[in-house]
Amino acid sequence: MDEKKKIIVTGGAGYIGSHTVVALIENGYEPIVIDDFRNSQKAVVANLEKITGQKLSVHAIDCCNEEAVRNLFASEKPMGIIHFAAYKAVGESVENPLMYYQNNLQSLVVLLKMVKEFKVETFVFSSSCTVYGEPKGAISVDEGFPIAKAFSPYGQTKIICEQIIEDFHKSHPEGKMICLRYFNPVGAHESALIGEYPIGKPNNLLPFITQTAIGKREILTIFGKDYDTPDGTCIRDYIHVCDLAEAHVRSIAFLEKQNRGLLDAVNVGTGKGTSVKEMVDTFEEATGVELKHQFGPRRQGDVPAIYANNEKMQRVLGFTPQKTIRDSITSAWNWEKYIHENESSK
Numbered sequence: 001m002d003e004k005k006k007i008i009v010t011g012g013a014g015y016i017g018s019h020t021v022v023a024l025i026e027n028g029y030e031p032i033v034i035d036d037f038r039n040s041q042k043a044v045v046a047n048l049e050k051i052t053g054q055k056l057s058v059h060a061i062d063c064c065n066e067e068a069v070r071n072l073f074a075s076e077k078p079m080g081i082i083h084f085a086a087y088k089a090v091g092e093s094v095e096n097p098l099m100y101y102q103n104n105l106q107s108l109v110v111l112l113k114m115v116k117e118f119k120v121e122t123f124v125f126s127s128s129c130t131v132y133g134e135p136k137g138a139i140s141v142d143e144g145f146p147i148a149k150a151f152s153p154y155g156q157t158k159i160i161c162e163q164i165i166e167d168f169h170k171s172h173p174e175g176k177m178i179c180l181r182y183f184n185p186v187g188a189h190e191s192a193l194i195g196e197y198p199i200g201k202p203n204n205l206l207p208f209i210t211q212t213a214i215g216k217r218e219i220l221t222i223f224g225k226d227y228d229t230p231d232g233t234c235i236r237d238y239i240h241v242c243d244l245a246e247a248h249v250r251s252i253a254f255l256e257k258q259n260r261g262l263l264d265a266v267n268v269g270t271g272k273g274t275s276v277k278e279m280v281d282t283f284e285e286a287t288g289v290e291l292k293h294q295f296g297p298r299r300q301g302d303v304p305a306i307y308a309n310n311e312k313m314q315r316v317l318g319f320t321p322q323k324t325i326r327d328s329i330t331s332a333w334n335w336e337k338y339i340h341e342n343e344s345s346k
């Protein structure tokens with residue numbers, strides 16, 4: 001019988017990690033989840049098992065705990081790693097930068113040690129378009145854009161992590177490694193059993209929209225209406241989380257096929273920009289639910305408009321996102337309703 005290829009997924013109970021676990025199983029891989037549930041829900045595991053019909057291998061280990069991570073690698077001997085586990089709240093990172101540097105950098109260093117010690121063939125890192133900062137004179141950004149200084153310690157950890165990976169690769173050129181630079185991940189699995197579960201007040205737009213619509217929040221404030229964009233509101237590239245998950249599987253498959261080491265960075269976005277106002281209008285139109293909203297001042301640090309040039313993703317990974325903005329919004333809404341039903345039945 002064919003042994004399935006084992007992939008360590010750190011942060012596999014988190015938002016993007018959990019959707020990637022599903023995509024890996026659907027594509028014949030065996031995910032081994034490392035997640036200590038500090039920012040994720042234990043219920044995700046049971047729901048993943050419901051979606052996939054499989055028992056999952058889950059290890060409640062802190063990725064910074066080198067000994068525990070090493071023991072797991074020694075017993076599992078994985079062929080690949082997808083490293084999601086990291087802190088990601090911009091505001092929190094400003095208040096507590098050391099926590100961000102310690103956790104996000106140290107966990108990466110531990111995993112790279114494992115790559116070397118256990119000759120792990122493939123490595124995919126969860127990076128962000130935040131590494132481009134505010135790109136001057138362009139709104140469609142390709143991977144050739146210079147890395148800027150980030151606005152927050154969170155963003156800075158992504159830049160430093162990419163730098164660590166680059167330096168590591170020079171010393172370990174046989175490694176096959178990709179940094180995926182995500183634009184704005186949104187939406188949820190079509191089963192509505194997994195999705196984004198913001199802890200506390202959400203910062204990102206779509207969870208804020210769905211929480212307002214369900215009555216958890218009073219009103220959505222659109223930050224700024226006088227930007228130099230067609231409707232005056234900011235433009236982003238919202239990518240459905242299932243498309244993003246698929247991009248990880250394609251990355252692993254692509255790396256596996258290479259017969260020599262390589263390191264590359266690839267944007268993951270739809271290549272299309274959508275304004276905040278368009279998100280609000282599409283939400284109302286797709287769900288039939290009226291969304292209470294108002295305009296407020298600009299949010300500090302916001303880039304007026306940015307979206308991905310995703311040509312490299314299509315060329316290198318052979319992948320084009322399949323879902324529409326409407327799919328993202330509808331699935332996020334179904335997920336919000338699922339959370340609401342579960343919380344109110346408790």
Ligand code: UD1
Nearest residue numbers: 090128130203204205208221222223234236276299301302
């Ligand atoms: C934010 C982070 C970025 C991080 C990304 C992760 C900032 C400045 N940037 O990006 O570092 O990588 O999340 O997903 O925090 N908006 C409103 N009202 C709201 C919430 C958002 O109008 O209540 C607007 C924002 O001004 C922005 C758009 O919606 O124009 C998207 O915001 P958000 O989801 O926070 O994503 P980013 O700003 O792109």
